[in-house]
Structures are given as structure tokens and as C-alpha cells.
Amino acid sequence: MTETAADNKPKLKSDQMFINLGPQHPSTHGVLRIGLTIEGEIIVNAVPDVGYLHRGTEKLAEIRGYHHCVVLSDRWDYLNAMGNNMVFCMAAEKLMGVEVPERAQQLRVLMLELNRIASHLLFFGTYGIDIGAFTAFLHAFREREMVLDLFEMVCGARMTYNYIRLGGVMKELPKEWLDRCREFVPFFKKRLAEYDDLLSFNPIFLDRTKTVGAVGGKEALAWGWSGPNLRASGVPYDMRKFQPYSSYEKFDFEIPVGKDGSCWDRYYCRVREMHESLKIVEQVLGGLPEGPILGKGVAKVPKAPPGETYAAIEGARGDLGIHLVSDGNMSPYRLHVKAPSFINLQILQEMLVGQKISDVVAILGSIDIVLGEVDR
Amino acid sequence: MGNYFSTIFGAFTAILKGMSVTFKTMLKPATTVQYPTEKLVPYEGYRGALLFDADTCISCNLCVKACPSFCIQLENATNEAGKKIAKVKWYTIDFGKCNFCRLCEESCPTKPKSVWHSLDYEITFFKRDEMVRCWQKGFEFIGKYFDREAKEFKKPEGQVQIQTTQQRCQY
Numbered sequence A: 001m002t003e004t005a006a007d008n009k010p011k012l013k014s015d016q017m018f019i020n021l022g023p024q025h026p027s028t029h030g031v032l033r034i035g036l037t038i039e040g041e042i043i044v045n046a047v048p049d050v051g052y053l054h055r056g057t058e059k060l061a062e063i064r065g066y067h068h069c070v071v072l073s074d075r076w077d078y079l080n081a082m083g084n085n086m087v088f089c090m091a092a093e094k095l096m097g098v099e100v101p102e103r104a105q106q107l108r109v110l111m112l113e114l115n116r117i118a119s120h121l122l123f124f125g126t127y128g129i130d131i132g133a134f135t136a137f138l139h140a141f142r143e144r145e146m147v148l149d150l151f152e153m154v155c156g157a158r159m160t161y162n163y164i165r166l167g168g169v170m171k172e173l174p175k176e177w178l179d180r181c182r183e184f185v186p187f188f189k190k191r192l193a194e195y196d197d198l199l200s201f202n203p204i205f206l207d208r209t210k211t212v213g214a215v216g217g218k219e220a221l222a223w224g225w226s227g228p229n230l231r232a233s234g235v236p237y238d239m240r241k242f243q244p245y246s247s248y249e250k251f252d253f254e255i256p257v258g259k260d261g262s263c264w265d266r267y268y269c270r271v272r273e274m275h276e277s278l279k280i281v282e283q284v285l286g287g288l289p290e291g292p293i294l295g296k297g298v299a300k301v302p303k304a305p306p307g308e309t310y311a312a313i314e315g316a317r318g319d320l321g322i323h324l325v326s327d328g329n330m331s332p333y334r335l336h337v338k339a340p341s342f343i344n345l346q347i348l349q350e351m352l353v354g355q356k357i358s359d360v361v362a363i364l365g366s367i368d369i370v371l372g373e374v375d376r
Numbered sequence B: 001m002g003n004y005f006s007t008i009f010g011a012f013t014a015i016l017k018g019m020s021v022t023f024k025t026m027l028k029p030a031t032t033v034q035y036p037t038e039k040l041v042p043y044e045g046y047r048g049a050l051l052f053d054a055d056t057c058i059s060c061n062l063c064v065k066a067c068p069s070f071c072i073q074l075e076n077a078t079n080e081a082g083k084k085i086a087k088v089k090w091y092t093i094d095f096g097k098c099n100f101c102r103l104c105e106e107s108c109p110t111k112p113k114s115v116w117h118s119l120d121y122e123i124t125f126f127k128r129d130e131m132v133r134c135w136q137k138g139f140e141f142i143g144k145y146f147d148r149e150a151k152e153f154k155k156p157e158g159q160v161q162i163q164t165t166q167q168r169c170q171y
Helices: A055-063 A067-074 A078-096 A103-132 A133-153 A177-200 A204-207 A217-222 A228-232 A262-288 A342-344 A357-367 A370-374 B002-027 B062-065 B103-107
Strands: A016-023 A033-041 A040-048 A309-316 A319-324 A334-338 B048-050 B071-080 B084-094 B115-117 B130-134 B144-147 B152-154
Touching: A033 A357, A040 A309, A040 A357, A055 A067, A055 A078, A055 A334, A067 A078, A067 B103, A078 A103, A078 A309, A078 A319, A103 A133, A103 A177, A103 A262, A103 A357, A133 A177, A133 B002, A177 A262, A204 A217, A204 A262, A204 A357, A204 B002, A217 A228, A228 A262, A262 A357, A342 A370, B062 B071, B062 B103, B103 B115
Parallel strands: none
Antiparallel strands: A016 A033, A033 A040, A309 A319, A319 A334, B048 B115, B071 B084, B084 B130, B144 B152
């Protein structure tokens, strides 16, 4: 076994103890290891150790064509696979100069927002479990199932969609899809109101999360946080508003902002984001334009002209970016993913120090990391 | 003291509130199915296990090139003179590598498709060798696998569902 940063523990004092959290621990949401040094029940040192799920997809992309890379991108953040497809396609389209038709753009927005709802629902459920409320999980998964059903109807898969393709989307919507989606929106609105009764304002849940893991706006920005985590710290930064892509500028929605950046703020920011996503879904369903779904000029084996580009979107976990370098061949010369989970995770080493060991899981769960994206 | 009782009262009402949501759900019919006895049928266009038809295949190699995980291999058939003809001699799919992405089906030029996703989601294997499915003319339709120890083609034992749900999409 090779020695990692987490193994490099400082000389322990007599009343200190070193314990491992993970890699196989149900509350780490994957395979994350944290080396914790504790003094009584107060944490004095915490070192996150990543890399247990490294599959080398960035390197794999270097010998694969651009259409193949979309399939690889599904596997980064498997809870928000549409966003991964989207960001890779945006980068490649930028490089190739492909125009995406209006209908395809709005279909992309529709799928991204539905995927954001599915991702936040999983967070809602698993965070409830982390804190000790099991009922919320079952309720969340019932609704998530409906979203996954919609995805299954349109692209045939439930997690690795491969739906957003270079120049557009994979397939036209099936006949009864729009009706199913229109049924889902009011149903889910009712359920969201129930979630507040079930978990959000439960005093036991509030006690466990409201005073724990506060991160100020300045600190969050210094650590490079993005997404709902940053917004919960009071910084109203959202890529969809400030750098609109794929016709997001046409839709009207708000940016939910938290107050003090505690665990509860991060949790509730995501719940409110589901409301906003639902608003966008409603607007897209209201005025979906007709037209082609695939842009012209994408070859079966596409070649990008030499150059490099950067594209970023607001993923479910933050700013998801792709740095794509091409040397004119069939496959990318270099592909780099700016993964929000990886960057959000770094703050743990500072955030956990001084907290009680029983709060580790509450803090870790509230950051909402996906290890597939951390290690790629 | 008053604070103490108000905390108890607050927690009690919150539990009642949460329980009322649970109770309302209890009166509704169950959303789950009893899996091994009841089975859900996937929607049309589901990306299940791949199937192949050696009769329609023209061995154009497009699916081999379209596959992102390089899991398809094939060899052209030859006529008596030793020239390659547009028929497939043998065709293998490695389900251990397959991504279930439908790029092969989309690239297939024949009508109906020679390689396509069935609606089968229950694919299991007992051995690694079983994951590599072979199709060849003269064999039965269902893919056999090459056992590396016995050095012969065998019928799969682990997975039996693959031929029960067939569907060929036309798009």
C-alpha cells in the first residue's frame, strides 16, 4: 500500500487518536477517505484522501473520437450526466463552430433542469439518511423515479444518458412524453411542499444542521466554491444568469441565496433550487419551438481544427468546466475537467477542524460531492 | 422552564406534522413492485443487452468504429475464390466492456438493424468468458461463448433472458 497524504499523520500527543473515515463508509457517498485526528471528540486535523475511484477518463479521451467522449462524460458525475454531456458538447461545438438549432437548445435546457431536480432529490434523500431521517429518502426516491422514467422514455437509459450529442440532441421526444412531463410538474410541486413538513423545518433536523459548518462568503470564494454551496454562503453567483448558455437568457428564474452558509442553508438552497428548476421546466414546456434537433456540419467522425477552448456550465454541483485542446486530429489532444465536487471537497481540511466528530457526516453530506467526479 | 416546555411542544408538533405526511402516503397504493415475481417492462427504445442478426449484417465495420469501448469484433466471410463478400463470418460483442450507449445501433446502415438493443435488463454472467458473445452462421440465434479452458463454443448458463424480449427499432 502506498502512503498518501492522509497517512502522513503528525506525531500524536498522548490524548489524541487517529481514525479513518472511509473509504468504505456509507456516509461518504462513494469512496472517500478522511484521515481524522481527534482529541476527545473534537477534530484537530482532517486530511481528505481522494483517488479511490480514478478511472482515467481524461486520458481515455485522448485516443477516442469526439462522439465517444460524450459516452465517457456520462461517467464523471453520474448523478448529473446530462450536464456532463452538455459541457463536453459545448466545448467541442465551440471548437468546431457548430450551430445548435433553437429546438435542440431548449430541449437541452429541459433535460438539464430535470436532471438537476433528480440530482438534488438524491441529495435531499441521502442527507436525510445522514442525519437520521429515513422517511425523506423514500419520498425523494419515489419522485426521482418519475424523472428517471422520463429520461428512460426519451433516451433509453436511466443514469448514463448520452442524450446530448455534438450539434444537438440524440432523439426527438416520444409522443406521450410532453404529457407525462406536464403531469409531473404539478405533482412535484405538491410534493415539494410536503418536504418542508417532512424534513426542512423539523426542529431535530434544524438543531443538527443550523449551527454546524458555517462558511462565510469570503471564505467560500477563497476556496473556490461554486454552485449551491457558494450561493448558500450568500454569494448570488449563477452561471445561468451571468454567462447564459443554450438560451437560458430567455427563461425567468431566481437565484436562491442562503444567509450564513450553515449546513441547513446549503440544504435549503438546493430545495429552493428545485422550485426554480421546476419554473424553468414549465417555461420550456410552454413554448417549445419546432425545428430540427441536430445542427448541420457534424461529421460522423468529426475533426476539430487546432486550438483550445474552455466551456463551462452551471452543473448541479457548481461550475462544471471543460478545457479542450485539439491538434486537428480525430480525438482531443488534451481534455481537462474542472470538476466542482473536487474543488468543493478541498475546504474539508479547514472546515472540519474544531468540529465535533458527530458533525462530520452532517458537514460532508451537505457539500454534496460525487466521487465519480472527484476522481474522474 | 417555559423554554424547556416550548421546545418539547415544538418537537412534538413537528413529529406529528411529519407523521401526517407519512400517514397520507400510507393510505395510497404502493409505488413499488415485488421484483422477482412482478417485472416492469421498459419503455420502447430502452438500451438493454445487444442482439445481433448474422443474416442481415453486411459486415461494413461501422459498428466496430462507432463503439467507444472497442467491444465489437467481426470478420468478413469469403467466397470459394477467397474473396471477401458482404457477409459476416463471425461477430462478437464483449458485454464486459459494453457501455450500452447505442452508438453501434445508430451507425448500422442495414434495414432492419443488424445490431440493436433489446429490452432485456437482466443480463448476468457466471464466467468472464461468457461475457464475450459470438454469433456465427449455422449457430443458433442466441450468442454462444468461447470457453478458453475447454477450447470450444458453449451455450451460456448464466443468462437466459436475452432472446425473450426482442425488438428492432426503425429510426
